[in-house]
Amino acid sequence: MTFENILIEKNNQLATITINRPKKLNALNKATIEELHEGFKTLDADADVKVILITGSGEKAFVAGADISEFSNFSVEEGGKLAAKGQEILFDFVENLNTPVIALVNGFALGGGLELAMACHFRIATDNARMGLPETSLGVIPGYGGTQRLPQLIGKGKAMELIMTAGMISAEEAKSLGLVNYVVSQEELLPLATKIAGKIMNNSSVAISKAIKAVNDSFRNVNGFETEVTEFGNCFGTEDFKEGTTAFLEKRKAEFPGK
Known part of the structure; x- marks a missing residue:
């Protein structure tokens, strides 16, 4: 299958999905969400793939959020359907994938970007990464699982603060809260992820x-x-x-x- 918004690379038993919309800071639009679903589905069905990495193109953003221009005029019904479909085909789908998925957060992970990272089985961040759920500053709430997964990962109180203030946290603070497992430089990101993936691939x-x-x-x-x-x-x-x-x-x- 040919994709317009993502790149897939396989190296032995390790697959890497790169969200490739650098001009939009890799923002998630409906087409990208659908392509990610197909990409994950295909790789999960591939018996040769033991670990999947997901990252964003460039060094500025993992995913800077959702593409707001697509839903700014939606009705109540349309908004509900947008969240339900997104959760079904991507965010819940990734969380329940049989193949381990590691998010390589290489820059901004905001809104839907952080929600995608949280749906992965665990996360590694670069030292320039910034994370947050800014939805309340737009008059809406996180709709792709953010209100559920963030409290699970960092606790209710801090999650409430981040959601209510629409603030961002640094990679180091994210690590101290348990949101990411490691913080490394851009140069160290892929080598560390590959090393951890190798340990996973040794097991059943x-x-x-x-x-x-x-x-x-x-x-x-x-x-x-x-x-x-x-x-x-x-x-x-x-x-x-x-x-x-x-x-x-x-x-x-x-x-x-x-x-």
Whole structure:
């Protein structure tokens, strides 16, 4: 499939999606959201891809927000549908992807950009990154999961402050709050992400997908402990479990088939 707004690169078992709208600071419009859905869907179905990185083109922005010009004249009904569809095909979709997704926040991550980063399984930021949810300054609220994921990641009080003030925080403050895992220079961003991805790829992709489900369920109206028990049991029926335990007993490196 040919994309106009994103680039996809595969290097062995690592795939990178780059949002490529530099003149718009990689702002999310409807077309880009749909392309991201297709890109993630295709990569998740590719058995050779074990980790997905997502970043923005250039060094100024990961995603500077949503493309406001597309919805400034929307009605109540249209606004609701915009949020519902976006959450379904991209933000919730990414959060529940079987393949681990790491956000490489290489600059501004505002509004929908921060919401996309938060939907990823974890985040690495450059030292020039700035993050925030400025929607209330536009007379609206975050609509792509921001009011839910930000409190989960940094706590209710600080999330309330950031949403109400429409303020931005630095990469270092984001790290201190647990919003990002690491802060590095632009030059160090991809090498660090590749190193972490390599560690992930050493492990069972089947087990990782089940762990993602169990962790995610703990933040929903679902008993995460029950999910953990179920998925733990399900692991015993996988080829990866047989290989992992056999390799451990034979004191060799596991070669997981991903089944």
